Amino acid sequence: MMQPTSADSKPGVSNLSRRPRILIVDDDPLIQDSLVRLIKAQDYEAVAAGNGRQALDAVDRMQFDVILLDLNMPGIGGVDVLAELSKRGVATPVIVVSGDNAIDSAVIALRQGAADFIRKPYKPEELLKRIGNTISNQQLERENSLIQQRLQQSEKWHRFLVNTSPDFIYTLDGEGRFTFVNDRVESLLGFTRSELVGCHFSEIIFEEDLFRAEHVFNERRADARASRNVELRLKCKDGQQRPRVMNGRYRTVEVTATGMYEFPETRFENRFVGTYGVVKDISDRKQAEETVHYQTFHDLLTGLPNRAKFRDHLGRALVYGKRKQQALSVMILDLDNFRVVNDSLGHGVGDELLIHIATRLRQCLADDDILARLGGDEFAVLLPDTTSRLEATVVGHKLIEALNSPLRIKGHDLYVTASIGASFAPEDGAVADTLIRQTEIAMYQAKSQGGCRIQHWQPAMQEAFSGRIQMESDLRRALANDEFVLFYQPQVDTMTGAIKGFEALIRWWHPERGIVLPDAFIPLAEETGVVVPMGEWILRQAAAQQAFWRKSGLPPVRISVNISPRQLETADFVGSVLRALEANQLEPGALELEITENVLMRDVESNAAKLTQLAEAGVCLAVDDFGTGYSSLKYLSRFPIHTLKIDRAFVKDSQLDGMSIANAIVGMARNLNLNVIAEGVESAAQLERLRILQCSEVQGYLFGMPMPAQDATRLLQEQAGVSEDVAKAG
Incomplete structure (x- = not known):
């Protein structure tokens, strides 16, 4: 009875990636068992059949690499099995293992297609050697047959496939000389086919790659160990520049090669006849890789x-x-x-x-x-x-x-x-x-x-830097935790003392440090970009406060909001201002944007376009710290300015120079029909000088420090005579 000793597989093309599979055909169970153990010890798969019928059934169901066949069996004998295998076109090599000493039996078996004949009793190592040789020969025959099939194709079809290939295809003889090259070699290296045929392959190898090429270009191995995708450099003819070459002296290629063999009639030895190789040009890929590597580093x-x-x-x-x-x-x-x-x-x-x-x-x-x-x-x-x-x-x-x-x-x-x-x-x-x-x-x-x-x-710097990092982290957290608050400093009419507006100034209620003034965190916010969402929050908060005052029946006053450089640079700056106004149902003139001269001059074209768009919508623009920067009428005339703010440095300077500059600014503003606000007014004497200059508005500690919204509401309430309930609600 047949005894499979490994998982069955369907018949078909032999899977070269699996272990060789041997079919043992013998009617003696003891011989079967000993052969199975011997075969498995060599890491082969073994399948046993007790008679000719079982053997033929096994061949129908699976692919074998070698059949060990006893001639003398009841029923269908070994010779009959050979005849049936030949009739069916089964090419699996058969080694006859028989105790029949007659020479005729061996001759008959070989005539019927047996690959080898070994008599019982035999030495195990001799049998294993015969099996190994048979498997090797079968593999080599299979590969040689494939090569022969390719070589036997029509000359026209061969030229079409080979000479139109994007790869350089070659064959070498046993001495390493070209016996064939396709047309691609001329466009790749500049050599004609006739110039290379008969030459040793080393003549086109870049000098530094010769040692490696010895083991690749004339590859002798024909199995899975054969060279594949080995990178080499090939010399161009006379070092001439080829199309799209990184270096005019050579092309970078990948070589895949395999040895070619023919099998003598003895079937026990094979002979190396040359090498078949495919050369793929990877110069462009290498150049791309080098470009990527360069760009990476x-x-x-x-x-x-x-x-x-x-x-x-x-x-x-x-x-x-x-x-x-x-x-x-x-x-x-x-x-x-x-x-x-x-x-x-x-x-x-x-x-x-x-x-x-x-x-x-x-x-x-x-x-x-x-x-x-x-x-x-x-x-x-x-x-x-x-x-x-x-x-x-x-x-x-x-x-x-x-x-x-x-x-x-x-x-x-x-x-x-x-x-x-x-x-x-x-x-x-x-x-x-x-x-x-x-x-x-x-x-x-x-x-x-x-x-x-x-x-x-x-x-010691580490601690200071850690503090900076902590400050940045706290800033980002402050936005999410609503730790910022707006204070308001009044802007007063010089002649009447009436409040005309407020400048909104941000403060930070830090959970550990208490109140933090903007000088301590605005530069870091500007550097890290936190100032952009912070500035948008200021716009929304100022607009909301303005809306509250309007709904409370207080007299209309403007609120001035400072705009940071990075905030002005954002693509959505105009939209952020208009959204803050629309969300609180305010007319555009309810807010005034304060921007310093230097910030305006950073990108005149872009800034002028954005501010003109806002001015056309009704938003007012004030130039902060005027007189400390460009002070160029040529540039300032490009902006829709409503207000000039005189820097506190000129207000504090009681000398002639400071007053002269302040006087010039007021005069220029009057001629241009602009409002003027003097900052940093801290004394009655400063106020009196500004009145004499006919400065329209002033701002400073003389009229009040920056104050919470509730206190600002109270000032407006007192000015308008509105109930204190409004102040409490603010």
Whole structure:
């Protein structure tokens, strides 16, 4: 009875990825059992059949790699099985294992198609050797048959398939000389087919790749171990430039090759006849990969290493320095006033400025020093072999001085300064990320001290920086937790003393610090971008307060709201103002926007367009701190201005210069039919001088400090004679 010893599979093409499967046909159960154990010990699959009928049934159901067949069996004998297999076209090799000593039996078996004959008794190792050889021969015959089928195709069909291939296809003889190349070789390397046939393959291999090519181009293996997708470089003819080549001397390719063999009549040995290979041009892919790699580790604007590449350089330098006991310095440089240039003259000018700055910085450094752009206007420098902090300080001052002279960009003479932080390794640390973080903290410290200086890392800076980080976190939380509140400072008619409006000023009720004035958090809010949602909140809150006063029957007064630079830059700035008014059913003139001269001048075209759109809707515009910035009528005439606010510096200055400037501003405003508000009025003498100048409105501590909404409501109530219930409700 047939005894399958492994999972059955359906008949069909032999699966080369599975273990070889052997069919054992013998009517002796003891021989069957011993053969099964012997076969399985070699990691083969074994299936046993007790007679010829079972053997033929097994062949119908599954694919075998070798059949071990006994000739002398009852019923359908071994010779009959051979005849039936031949009749059915079964090509599985058969090894006859028989105890019949007659030579005729062996001859008959071989004539019937047996692949081999071995007599009982036999040595197990001899049988295994025969099985192994048979399996190998079968595989080689299968591969050779496939090659022969391809070679036997019609010449026309062969030329079409091979010569129109996008890949370079070749065959080599046993000595490594080309016996065939397709037409693709000419467009790839510049050689004609006749120039290469007969040449050794090494003549087209790039010199540095010869050793690897010896094991690839003339591959002798024909199994799964054969070379696949091995990268090499092939020489172009005479080094000439081929189409789309990265380097005119060579093309980068991937080679897949397999050995070709023919089988002698003895069937026990095979002979290597050459190599068949396919060469795929990957030059464009390699160029793309190199481009991606470059872009991953370099700043595309300046061509300098980026943050990731700088971190890699620093890590390697730290390892080398530790081994050689050498110190190194890290510096991070941030431009102090780059954003003003970028915002006022546009990103195109800003980008060109960065390129010129990178060139100047590079000229200050030695060849071994590393300069990188970390992002924005932030650069990093690695000095790989420094002996002291003083050496880094000297280099830092050279970098600062290199920026002292103006840079001529698109008709503008631009002046920039830099703040530099520095760290010294291994004293300040021996981990790349730690050094970079500490150096950035030192740079922020230099910037906080006024910029245009170098500051070395000190451990005490960590606490200050942590405080800055905590402040930023608190700011973001404050928006969500409604910790901000608006105070209001009255703006008074100079002649009558009547309240004409209020300036809305933000305060922060910090849960731990108490009241925090804007000077302590607005710069950080501006830097981090928190000022944008904060500014939108101020607009909504001021509009809501105005609506409350209107509904309470109080006399109409304007509320002035300060607009930050980043808020004005947003694409939705106009929409945010109009939405705040519409949500509270207010006419546009209920709010006045205060913007400083310098902010207006940052991007004249864009700012003028936005503010004109608001003015056409009815929103008023006040220029804050007038007289401290451009004070250019040419530029200011482009904006729909309603009010000029005289800076407190001119109000406090009782000398002739200060009064002259204030007088000029008032006169100019009168001629342009603009309202004028003087800020910082703290004494009766200052008020009297402004009255003499006919300044229309004043604002300052003389008339009241910034106050909560309830107190502002009370002032309006007193002015209008409205019940105090209104004040309490405010």
